Amino acid sequence: MLSASDELAEVVQAGGFDCSYIADVVVDGETVLEGVPLVSAQLDWNAERQVFAQGTCVLAYSDEEGRTVVPDTIADWLTPYATSLVISMVVTTRSGFSETILRGVLRITGVGDPQERWVTVNGTPVALGSSVRLRLADEFDRVASEPFPVPTAPASTDSTWAEIQRLTGLAVRREVDDVAIPRDLAYDLSRIETVFGLGRLLGGRPYVTAPGSVAILTDEWPAESPPIVVGETGRVVPADPAEWTANGIYNEIVVLSHDDSQQGVLGRARIAEGPLRYGGPFGRRPKIVRDDQVTTEAGAVALAERLLPNFSTRPSRRFTIQTLPDPRREVGDVVPFTRENGKEHVGRIVDLVLAAPGVMTVLVEVPSE
DSSP states (O other): OOOHHHHHHHHHOOOOOOOEEEEEETTEEEEEEEEEEEEEEEEEETTTSSEEEEEEEEEEEEOTTTOOSOOOSSSSSSSSEEEEHEEEEEEEEESSSSEEEEEEEEEEEEEEEEEEEEEEEEEEEEEEEEEEEEEEEETTTHHOOOOOOSSSSOOOSSSSHHHHHHHHHHBBBSSSSSOOOOOOOOOOOOOHHHHHHHHHHHHHHEOOOOOOOOOEEEESSOOBBBOOOOOOOOOOEEEOOOOOOOOOOOSSSEEEOOOOSSSSEEEEEESSTTTTOOTTTOOOEEEEEEETOOOOOHHHHHHHHHHHHHHSSOOEEEEEESOOOTTTOOOTOEEEEEOOSSSSEEEEEEEEEEESOEEEEEEEEEEOO
């Protein structure tokens, strides 16, 4: 969860508050507008896509100088070339409480629906007000559009974090222990795929944090955060079909790779007991995994053993939860929640939609039982 005051936590728990978005407009590193209220905004964070944070908003503006925010040239403020919005959510109550939480530094990727109101003053047109609808994405949108022009090797294999920082041009949040890059291979032409491959070496997937640095959403679950309280206006519904099949279930993982002398490397892990045992009533169902970063048989076996639990159990279930906004919530949070039938679950947030105005919608993945 994002850090916030204890008082904000009490406000969110009690309900009866208002949420709105504000934004600073930053053009080529220079802040040109501060604290502009957004008419509406919907931001969406998803752990299963490379561009983690995306969204839309409507920005309206007027000033005494009669300026307009509808772009006309590439040098104007709101264009999809060099402009970012620093977006924060503001929580207020009628009692006078107010707190602001940074939710993201997002690039403008599209500008549409231009609206302007003009009057003529002493023969000169003056804008009374203007607005545009903006499409937004985090900095990995830029990284995804920067392929390598030719196959490229790491600058150094000593530090995975340093290589991620070099490839993205972003600051990094080193909350996960660094590791060396196992071998000096030429990257393919996709910069973003390379960054995600390096993230797997660190035990998770890279993403852009709210302040704009790169961090790792680890495969291991963090400690539980406070429960999601649905309330009278919320709901919890299954997000996946109810059908239960054997599709995607395996009882053997086979890891294939090669060492530095190009000799084959193989590692296996199998289910040895129970109804899913290899060669039992479920049959022999191997899952083949190829990973060029594995260089030894011991490494291949370790990877196979680590992957086997992911492919030998019933697929996890997902639930869509709609509730009052909570600006502290993040994708990756582990949250307890209770369904309408009274059954309690603990799951991890894989998608979060935070609108203002509007409810918060989260997609929570619950491990199979």
